[in-house]
Amino acid sequence: MTAPEHLVTEEEEKAIKAELPEIFSRFPRERGSLIPILQAVQGRFKFLSPGAIREVAKYLDLSSSEVYGVATFYNQFRFHPPGKHEIKVCMGTACHVAGGDIILENFERKLNIKPGETTPDREYSLERVACVGCCALAPVAVVDDHVIGYMQPSKVEGLFVQFEVQREKEKREKQAKESAG
Amino acid sequence: MAKDTKIIETYEKLRGAARKRLEAERAEGIPSIRITMSTCARAAGAEETKKAIEDVLEAQGLNARIISVGCLGHCYAEPLLIIDHPTTGFPPICYYNVDANKAKLICRSYLEDGDPAFEYVLGAMEENDLIPPVTTFPRFSMEQRVVMELCGLIDPWNIDHYLDKDGYSALASALQMEREEIIEIVTKSGLRGRGGAGFPTGKKWKFAFEKSADGKVVICNADEGDPGAYMDRTIIESNPHQLLEGLIICAYAVGADEALVYVRAEYPLAVRTIQHAIEEAREYGLLGENILGSDFSLSVRVFQGSGAFVCGEETALIQSVEGRRGMPQHRPPYPVEKGLWGKPTVVNNVKTLSSVPPIIRRGADWFRSIGTEGSPGTAIFSVVGNVKHPGLVEIAMGTTLRTLIFDICGGIPGKKKFKAVQIGGPSGGCLPEQFLDTPIDFDSLTQAGAMMGSGGMVIMDEDSCMVDVARYFLEFTQKESCGKCTFCRIGTKHLLNILNRITKGEGREEDLETLRQLAEDIKKGSLCGLGKTAPNPVLTSLRYFMDEYEAHVKEKRCPALKCRDLIAYYIDLEKCARGCEACVGSCPVEAIFTTKGRKKAIDQSLCVKCGECMTSCPPEYDAVVKVSPPELAPIIERPPDQQPKRAMDGADS
Numbered sequence: 075m076t077a078p079e080h081l082v083t084e085e086e087e088k089a090i091k092a093e094l095p096e097i098f099s100r101f102p103r104e105r106g107s108l109i110p111i112l113q114a115v116q117g118r119f120k121f122l123s124p125g126a127i128r129e130v131a132k133y134l135d136l137s138s139s140e141v142y143g144v145a146t147f148y149n150q151f152r153f154h155p156p157g158k159h160e161i162k163v164c165m166g167t168a169c170h171v172a173g174g175d176i177i178l179e180n181f182e183r184k185l186n187i188k189p190g191e192t193t194p195d196r197e198y199s200l201e202r203v204a205c206v207g208c209c210a211l212a213p214v215a216v217v218d219d220h221v222i223g224y225m226q227p228s229k230v231e232g233l234f235v236q237f238e239v240q241r242e243k244e245k246r247e248k249q250a251k252e253s254a255g
Numbered sequence: 256m257a258k259d260t261k262i263i264e265t266y267e268k269l270r271g272a273a274r275k276r277l278e279a280e281r282a283e284g285i286p287s288i289r290i291t292m293s294t295c296a297r298a299a300g301a302e303e304t305k306k307a308i309e310d311v312l313e314a315q316g317l318n319a320r321i322i323s324v325g326c327l328g329h330c331y332a333e334p335l336l337i338i339d340h341p342t343t344g345f346p347p348i349c350y351y352n353v354d355a356n357k358a359k360l361i362c363r364s365y366l367e368d369g370d371p372a373f374e375y376v377l378g379a380m381e382e383n384d385l386i387p388p389v390t391t392f393p394r395f396s397m398e399q400r401v402v403m404e405l406c407g408l409i410d411p412w413n414i415d416h417y418l419d420k421d422g423y424s425a426l427a428s429a430l431q432m433e434r435e436e437i438i439e440i441v442t443k444s445g446l447r448g449r450g451g452a453g454f455p456t457g458k459k460w461k462f463a464f465e466k467s468a469d470g471k472v473v474i475c476n477a478d479e480g481d482p483g484a485y486m487d488r489t490i491i492e493s494n495p496h497q498l499l500e501g502l503i504i505c506a507y508a509v510g511a512d513e514a515l516v517y518v519r520a521e522y523p524l525a526v527r528t529i530q531h532a533i534e535e536a537r538e539y540g541l542l543g544e545n546i547l548g549s550d551f552s553l554s555v556r557v558f559q560g561s562g563a564f565v566c567g568e569e570t571a572l573i574q575s576v577e578g579r580r581g582m583p584q585h586r587p588p589y590p591v592e593k594g595l596w597g598k599p600t601v602v603n604n605v606k607t608l609s610s611v612p613p614i615i616r617r618g619a620d621w622f623r624s625i626g627t628e629g630s631p632g633t634a635i636f637s638v639v640g641n642v643k644h645p646g647l648v649e650i651a652m653g654t655t656l657r658t659l660i661f662d663i664c665g666g667i668p669g670k671k672k673f674k675a676v677q678i679g680g681p682s683g684g685c686l687p688e689q690f691l692d693t694p695i696d697f698d699s700l701t702q703a704g705a706m707m708g709s710g711g712m713v714i715m716d717e718d719s720c721m722v723d724v725a726r727y728f729l730e731f732t733q734k735e736s737c738g739k740c741t742f743c744r745i746g747t748k749h750l751l752n753i754l755n756r757i758t759k760g761e762g763r764e765e766d767l768e769t770l771r772q773l774a775e776d777i778k779k780g781s782l783c784g785l786g787k788t789a790p791n792p793v794l795t796s797l798r799y800f801m802d803e804y805e806a807h808v809k810e811k812r813c814p815a816l817k818c819r820d821l822i823a824y825y826i827d828l829e830k831c832a833r834g835c836e837a838c839v840g841s842c843p844v845e846a847i848f849t850t851k852g853r854k855k856a857i858d859q860s861l862c863v864k865c866g867e868c869m870t871s872c873p874p875e876y877d878a879v880v881k882v883s884p885p886e887l888a889p890i891i892e893r894p895p896d897q898q899p900k901r902a903m904d905g906a907d908s
Contacts, residue, residue: 108578109561113520147580147737148561150520167483167677167713168639170727176865180843183863204521204562204731205482208298209639210330210646221298227843227865 081155081192087125093118094129108134112145120156149204154192157199159237162216163189163225166205172212178202180230181215265548266427269539273415286319286340286366290353291333291407293326293492294524295485300354301334307355311362319366325493327407328647329394330639335407336361337380343369349389351377394644397663399625399651401633402609406493411528414535417496423541425615429504430549437508438464441611443619445631449606450476450567451682451708452784453630453697456607462591463509466599471511474595474602475502477518477525478572480564481680482731484711486635486647487605491518491525494609495532499555501608503542504615506553509601513554517572520559530557564681564735567709568783569594569602571737582737583783606635606710626652630696634710640677641716643668650695657691660714671716675800679708681728681735682788684795685721704795706788720817721800722807725792726754732789742780746773747789754793759820760884762808771797812884819864823885826855826868830878838868838879845899856891861899 097114101107111134115126122145131138145151163169163178178200182188185198192199208214211223217233288308292301305321312319327335332351336358339347348371350361357375364372371386378389389395400406409416417423429437442457463471475498479487490498498516506514516533518526533555536542544552558576566572566581573595575581594600610632614622623631630652636659639645643665650659656676660666667673675685684705686693693699697707715724733747750773753766774790774797781787797804806812813821826838826847831854838855839847846861847868855878857868869879882888 105578106576109575110559113559113561144578144580148563148575150561165482167680167711167727168645170482171640171713171715171719171724173866179863180865183843204480205485206294206298208295208330209483209485209637210295210333211298212639214298223298226870227867228841228871231843 081194081196082123082125086155087123090119090123090126091129094126094133098130098133103134105134105136108136108141108144109148112141112151116151121152121154123153123155152190152201154190154199155196157192157197159198159218160201160216161185161198162201162203162206164204164206164208164212164214164216165202166209166212168209168212169205169214174213174225176227177213177215177225177230180227184230184234262427262430262547262549265540266423269541270418270421270424273418276415277419280320284342286338286342287322288319288362289322289324289337289339289408291326291335292323293489294522295326295330295489296333296335297524299330299333303355304334304336304353304358307358308362311359312366315363315367317362317366319362322410323412324409325406325411326489326647328403328489328649329644330646331644332377332646335377338365338371340365340369340371343371345371345379345385346383346388347380348386349377349380350375393662394664397654397658398649399633400649401613401622401625402490402497402606402635403493403647403649404613405497406490409494411493411495412531414496414532414539417494421616422496422612423500425612426500426503426507426541427547429507429615430547430551434464434508434510437504437615440619441508441614444614444622445619445629446607446610446614446622447630447632447697448604449610449635449710450604451679451706453707456603459591459601459603460505460509462589463511463599463601466592468599470513470598471506471509472595472598472600473502473506473509473511473514474569474572474576474600475514475516475605475608476567476569476572476602477516477522477529477605478560478567479519479522479605479709480562480567480735481709481711483639483713484637484680484709486637486710488519488522488525489647490605490609491522492528495529496536497612498529498605498609499532499536499542501611502555502603503546503553504611505601505603505608507546507551509599511601512552513598514556515576515595516555516557517560517566517576518557519562521562526557526559533557563737564731565737565783565785568785569600571783572602573600580737582739583785585782627694627696629698634695634707636695636710636712638664638712638714640713641667641671641719642714652696653694655692655694656686659695659712660691664714667714667716669716671718673714674717674719675715675721675724677705677713677715677724677728677792678711679706679788679791680711681732682706682784682791683708683711684791685715685724685799686795687799704791704798706791708788718815718817720758720813720815721796721803722754722758722813723815723817725796726751726758728792729754729789732785736785736789740781740783740786742777743782743786743789746777746780747786749773750777750790750793757804757807758813758818760807760811760818762804764808766808767797767801767804810884814883816881816883818883821885822864822881822883823859823888824862824864824866824868824879824881825857825859825888827878827880828852828854828856830876831855832873832876832878835873835876837871837873841867841871843867848893848897850891851894856893857888858893858899859885859888859890 131141189202213225336350379386446456447453570584571581590600738744846858
């Protein structure tokens with residue numbers, strides 16, 4: 075799993091780098107702080123950019139590969155910037171029994187990305203997650219932190235229609251504003 | 256430590272003050288509305304419900320106190336409301352599946368007009384003559400709650416509620432005992448580690464106690480990674496103080512000065528709840544320097560685990576706290592000798608530590624009176640899958656699987672037949688019907704080929720394919736293998752490859768023997784519990800469901816019609832209604848076309864077998880049929896004028 079350098083612009087890396095010293099200052103400069111620091115960085119920027127990994131390594135006097143080694147070991151850390159809409163599909167046991175893989179496949183097909191990736195326009199990101207703890211509603215997807223129970227392939231379609239409508243509306247409003255201004 | 260009445264006095268003052276505050280609230284006589292707000296309830300819409308209640312209270316000018324509580328364990332009925340309206344003469348009433356609209360109706364009807372809206376009532380929370388109490392329902396009465404006794408009944412964000420129920424009194428009495436005395440009680444109680452392996456807790460504490468060192472550490476293991484088990488999270492979200500009390504008692508008993516709660520970062524609410532509880536306990540002098548005026552001091556912090564299943568193993572957990580990849584280490588030395596930063600470290604599960612305060616309060620004999628000889632106490636299961644009343648269930652050890660599944664959880668919904676129960680998550684096994692009378696305890700389950708594990712329990716009906724279930728769990732453990740031991744790293748990958756092949760209909764006859772042999776080898780060649788137990792789902796399903804494996808391998812057929820490469824959908828032209836278009840729009844890949852007779856048919860080359868057409872076909876026609884093997888589906892030529900309209904880009908990527 076390598077960081078997708080092409081997805082992160084230079085300006086973004088610069089902005090991230092500028093905020094890092096403040097985050098680092100909250101933790102003692104020792105090996106035991108590695109995971110809490112990575113969590114704090116991801117908590118702020120939603121992902122670990124290649125530049126951020128290098129900075130963390132420098133701060134703790136480790137090699138970048140060592141930091142990568144630790145970060146990639148854990149499921150929590152992500153290396154792709156999240157999309158505007160974050161889609162997580164539950165792959166817990168109850169959801170599997172109820173056909174969660176069919177739901178995931180529908181999202182994959184619709185977005186043409188694999189779980190863990192973000193669409194090139196940064197609109198959507200797709201993730202498979204272990205149990206989200208609402209087994210009674212299986213199969214479950216979490217879209218923008220909103221849990222949707224009893225998922226069906228047709229609900230996936232409906233979801234994107236909704237997003238499309240929303241986008242159109244925003245576009246119209248923006249245009250209206252521009253023409254008014 | 257010398258007997259010190261000062262500790263009890265300090266404690267009683269704390270409890271008295273807490274009770275006074277709650278008493279003052281109750282004296283106002285205004286109704287209280289308790290709403291379950293744990294993660295699972297939120298998923299079921301508790302936040303919207305709460306908002307609706309707040310709105311209706313404000314709009315109608317009603318006076319009531321809203322209290323957010325944790326989880327009662329009744330997932331099928333979330334979100335739950337408990338309304339206590341003392342002036343009406345009704346007991347506290349529990350309402351189930353309360354969405355925003357129902358909440359508005361109930362509040363207006365009960366708080367405004369004094370009519371409890373009987374149609375939405377689940378039951379009363381106390382014995383009375385007006386409304387059947389919930390305690391008469393098997394889902395309530397057959398449970399025996401030790402760890403979860405207060406879950407869902409008290410406000411987890413207000414330490415007063417716990418103190419009111421004699422919380423922290425076990426800590427006060429423990430602080431007056433000799434350390435050996437506490438360890439003796441825990442040993443005598445027969446408490447075994449609830450993390451899965453069942454190691455005697457008293458023994459673990461004794462080892463750590465006897466080790467002389469500069470500093471010792473106690474870690475509460477709440478790194479619940481099993482997909483489908485969520486009791487640790489629920490306990491933390493619903494009653495964090497009982498866990499903290501157990502943790503402090505453990506630290507005192509072994510002589511630790513540092514404690515850590517290792518919670519998964521994926522449980523943000525649990526993280527916030529335990530952090531808040533630690534702060535409260537510190538403010539009340541139950542943590543920090545000179546706890547309750549004694550000379551014992553302890554600091555507790557929260558470490559957020561980053562989501563690696565293997566970190567549930569204690570040596571791997573310690574590695575990750577030290578900032579490394581969470582890979583298990585050779586034992587000995589055991590963590591109780593040399594753990595975190597080289598200090599003696601006790602790692603105990605949430606349920607283990609939460610069992611400690613009741614044991615100290617009520618004695619070892621009381622605890623021994625629950626459960627069986629070899630496994631005293633209770634077990635908590637998260638029962639999910641094809642079952643009527645899923646949720647968290649705490650039962651006395653020794654209860655049979657049949658009682659748990661059929662009497663307490665209501666059995667299989669619909670007219671489906673029970674097929675198997677999967678116990679213990681990815682490390683456990685699948686047990687068929689003949690094991691339903693097996694008592695649930697550490698030893699009986701291990702004997703049957705499953706294990707207690709983390710307490711995940713999935714009930715499967717006749718529509719579940721056992722080969723697919725084994726493959727699912729293996730896929731999980733294979734991903735989570737840390738890669739240290741060759742057998743686990745490569746062996747599970749091979750097992751998975753073979754299982755994938757079998758579920759795709761490419762299985763060979765010698766595969767079944769290879770599976771068994773490989774599974775045995777992985778068990779022998781792995782260092783930690785993950786590798787040692789990973790083959791369990793494969794081994795048990797091979798043992799009890801050989802016929803299903805054989806059907807997949809020899810006949811290329813999935814008897815449960817689950818494995819998608821081995822099934823096909825087709826439309827029965829006899830039943831299909833001329834001119835009906837119900838299925839067409841539901842198909843995500845435009846595989847459905849119109850035949851010459853103006854009926855519908857499925858283009859097998861495009862079909863992704865999602866089953867949407869079967870769901871959308873009106874029940875009066877019921878024309879969509881699922882078959883295995885796929886060759887049984889009749890082939891109908893798609894006319895050239897019926898080709899899919901939209902470009903199928905990315906369809907098979």
